[in-house]
Amino acid sequence: MNNRDFIILSVLTLVTVILWTLFEIVHTTQKSTITSVIQTQIKPIAPSFDVKMLKDLKSRQNQ
Numbered sequence: 001m002n003n004r005d006f007i008i009l010s011v012l013t014l015v016t017v018i019l020w021t022l023f024e025i026v027h028t029t030q031k032s033t034i035t036s037v038i039q040t041q042i043k044p045i046a047p048s049f050d051v052k053m054l055k056d057l058k059s060r061q062n063q
Helices: 003-030 036-041 051-062
Strands: none
Touching: none
């Protein structure tokens, strides 16, 4: 195997790895693994506190 063959093999290997990586990135970004059921279950919680409930819990703790 001479130097020219080694360079050709190296370039072809590099091109293959780059194309494979790009294909996997595109495939991963277009594929969603979260189902619609899970999306509804992971809705954000309203950031409001029930102050009355906190006071009730604190009074129970003091008793």
